[in-house]
Amino acid sequence: MPDINETLQGAAPAPDTDQTVTEQVEAPATEQLDAFTAGVEEARAAETAEAPPVVVPPADPAAVADPATPSAPVEGEGDQPPAAAAADPNAAPAAPAAPAQPDAPKSVDDEIKELGITNERTQKRFRDLSERASEADSLRERAGKVTDWEQTIQSTGTTPQQFGATLLYLTDINSGDPVRMNRAYETMEAELKFLGEKLGREAPGFDPLAAHPDLAEKVKTGDMDRAAAVELVQHRQRGVLQTEQQQNQQRVSQSKQEEDKGLQAVADLGAQLRTADPQFQQKFAYLAPTVEIIQATMPPAQWAAAIQQAYQRLPPIPAAAPAVATRPNNPARASAAPAVPATPKNPADAFSFGVAEAQAQGR
Numbered sequence: 001m002p003d004i005n006e007t008l009q010g011a012a013p014a015p016d017t018d019q020t021v022t023e024q025v026e027a028p029a030t031e032q033l034d035a036f037t038a039g040v041e042e043a044r045a046a047e048t049a050e051a052p053p054v055v056v057p058p059a060d061p062a063a064v065a066d067p068a069t070p071s072a073p074v075e076g077e078g079d080q081p082p083a084a085a086a087a088d089p090n091a092a093p094a095a096p097a098a099p100a101q102p103d104a105p106k107s108v109d110d111e112i113k114e115l116g117i118t119n120e121r122t123q124k125r126f127r128d129l130s131e132r133a134s135e136a137d138s139l140r141e142r143a144g145k146v147t148d149w150e151q152t153i154q155s156t157g158t159t160p161q162q163f164g165a166t167l168l169y170l171t172d173i174n175s176g177d178p179v180r181m182n183r184a185y186e187t188m189e190a191e192l193k194f195l196g197e198k199l200g201r202e203a204p205g206f207d208p209l210a211a212h213p214d215l216a217e218k219v220k221t222g223d224m225d226r227a228a229a230v231e232l233v234q235h236r237q238r239g240v241l242q243t244e245q246q247q248n249q250q251r252v253s254q255s256k257q258e259e260d261k262g263l264q265a266v267a268d269l270g271a272q273l274r275t276a277d278p279q280f281q282q283k284f285a286y287l288a289p290t291v292e293i294i295q296a297t298m299p300p301a302q303w304a305a306a307i308q309q310a311y312q313r314l315p316p317i318p319a320a321a322p323a324v325a326t327r328p329n330n331p332a333r334a335s336a337a338p339a340v341p342a343t344p345k346n347p348a349d350a351f352s353f354g355v356a357e358a359q360a361q362g363r
Contacts, residue, residue, distance in 0.1 A: 004295050004303060005288050007263050008270040200230070200237035208233040262300025269304045273311065282317050 108130045172184035196203025209216040218224035274280045294306045
C-alpha cells in the first residue's frame with residue numbers, strides 16, 4: 001500500500017526542459033564526440049612529451065673552416081627520422097601504464113587527523129558515532145531484506161496463521177521425532193480434507209457425495225455410477241471456485257479504485273494546505289504519525305477528511321525568536337557586576353554615568 005504521508009507532502013515536479021526529443025537524443029552523442037576529440041588530443045600531447053629529444057652533435061670547426069672538406073652527416077639525417085635513429089631496435093617495448101587503483105577507504109583515525117580533532121573526548125565521541133553509523137547501515141540492509149521477505153509472503157495470499165502452521169509442519173517433518181512427525185501427518189490429512197472439499201475429490205475422512213444428496217441417491221438406486229457422480233461433483237465445484245475467484249477479483253479491483261480515489265483526495269488536500277499555510281512543513285512533522293494511524297484504521301474514502309480534522313487541531317507553531325547580539329564579557333570586571341549603561345545624551349547625567357562606569361570596572 002502506498003504511503004499517504006508522501007502523497008500528502010506532494011511529489012517533486014519533473015524538471016522543465018525546452019529541448020525537443022531530437023535534441024535530447026543528439027545531446028549525449030555530441031558530448032561523447034567532444035570527449036573523444038579531447039581524448040585524442042590528450043593522447044597526442046602525451047606522445048609528444050614522451051618522445052626522446054633529438055640529439056644533434058655540434059658541427060666540426062675544421063669542416064666549417066674548410067669549405068672543401070665534406071661535412072660529416074648529422075645524426076638523424078637520412079631516411080630514418082631522428083627518433084627512429086636514436087632508438088634501440090633491440091630494446092623491449094615499454095610496458096603499458098598500470099591502471100589507477102581506487103583509493104582505499106579511510107579509517108576513522110585518518111578522518112580524525114584530517115579534521116584536526118585533538119581533544120580526546122571529541123575523538124572518542126567521533127569514534128562512537130562512526131561505529132553507530134556502521135551499525136545503522138547494517139540494520140538498514142537487514143530491514144530491507146525483511147521487508148522484501150514480508151512482501152513475498154503477502155503476495156502469496158498467506159495469512160500469518162497459515163505461515164506459522166507451515167513453519168511448524170516443516171519443523172515437525174525435519175525433527176526426526178516420531179511424535180512430531182505424526183503431528184505433521186495429521187496436519188497433512190487435514191489439508192487433504194480441505195482440498196478435497198474445495199475440489200470435490202476423494203480425501204481421507206471426506207466423501208464428495210456427502211454434500212450432494214441428489215447424486216448420492218442416484219448412486220444408491222443404481223441410476224448412476226459412483227465414478228460418474230464424483231466427476232459431476234468435481235464439475236460443480238469448479239464452477240463454485242470460478243465464481244469465488246471472480247468475486248475476489250472484483251473486490252480487489254474495487255478496493256484498488258477506492259484506494260486511488262483516497263490517495264487523490266489526500267494529494268489535493270496536501271496541495272491546498274501547502275498553498276494556504278506557510279507552516280505546513282513544520283506542522284507535518286507532528287502530523288505524520290497520526291496520518292499513519294488514519295491510513296491503517298480507516299477506509300480510503302475517509303482519509304482526507306480525517307487528516308484535515310487532525311491538521312486543524314494542531315496548535316500554531318510560534319515563530320523563532322530573533323537572535324539577540326550579546327555584549328562580550330569584560331575580563332576586567334566580575335561577571336556579576338552590572339553592565340555599563342549607555343552613554344547619556346543629557347550632559348547633566350554625565351556624572352552619574354561616570355560613577356556607574358567606575359563601579360562596573362571595580363574602581
